[in-house]
Amino acid sequence: MKIIDSKVVNKNRFVTVVAVTYEDQKGNRKQWHMVSRGNQPKCITGRIQRPDATIIVPYHQQKNKLVVIKEFRVPVGGYQYGFPAGLLNPGEELAAAAGRELHEETGLDLVRVYRHSPAIFSSAGITDETITMVFAEVSGAPGTHLNEDSEDIEVFMMDQTTVRELMQQEDIVFGARAWLVMDAFVRMGKTYLTGGETVM
């Protein structure tokens, strides 16, 4: 398989649709439509080290709780349970972006990063968006007075039992990365959140 070239077919502020021409295993030229956060897709630029966004998995050590948010998301058409997240600003370092988004969305402060993933692909069939998962210790009292007008967020501090009960509810919606983190937390407890560096 080989990437030949790409063409922007539709562009909006945060969403660019790109038609990528590629050669399949038999040498046939085909097109793949995908969505990019930037002006050019990563399969052309080759810049896959820096993530587009970060998702913070916040562990409040003093309270011994996982911080979970319930946030209105337009594509969901309602509320989704997940974690604080957001796009990195140009030139912004990962930990700075994680601390900024955490503070804006929950009022909490980032104390230290336990571990983080590399830049990983959100859903590589449809988009070249990448994110970095940041497992971090946080402190402070939750508050949402820094939310923007288009942010509608509630902050919860949850122990293992509360997360287990949350996941058993059938009428609520989860983000995929958050569901996987919560499922592992329910099975392994707080060592999953605070466990040592394994990657990067």
Added chain:
Amino acid sequence: MKIIDSKVVNKNRFVTVVAVTYEDQKGNRKQWHMVSRGNQPKCITGRIQRPDATIIVPYHQQKNKLVVIKEFRVPVGGYQYGFPAGLLNPGEELAAAAGRELHEETGLDLVRVYRHSPAIFSSAGITDETITMVFAEVSGAPGTHLNEDSEDIEVFMMDQTTVRELMQQEDIVFGARAWLVMDAFVRMGKTYLTGGETVM
């Protein structure tokens, strides 16, 4: 926050860009551009129970190994480590879709589902795509003769140590859901893969 209506601004076979008009917390009308797998976004149809796609986390019990694939993905512009996955066909049941995609991509057979997630959102800022994670026992010998021309897949059987080593490599690319599963598997071992039903 309130969804008002939506308009398709660009449509291709697997990717539809939709501009959703919504009211923010102060009553201001705004637009959110997002990508949908279907003709209408889920925030309008309200159909969020059925996932668009499934990701299978295959545990080969006889060999005591996790099955991992390395697959060429156009949006990555190269190979990504992850798990077998694919879109559900219209009317197709979840376990059937999981078994079919597993077999097409790896040659293996689905024996039973240990547990699965509900339909969870891939990345709710950019898309209403949902997936269901299926943790399953699989059997058989790996083979890729059923791959389509646009599929370029290598199948690996990995134990905990091999996955840990894989995750320490810096020059390879992971899918986000796969990275989270592998990270939890490295920390918890096979009970993470086979552990009892917690959700649905």
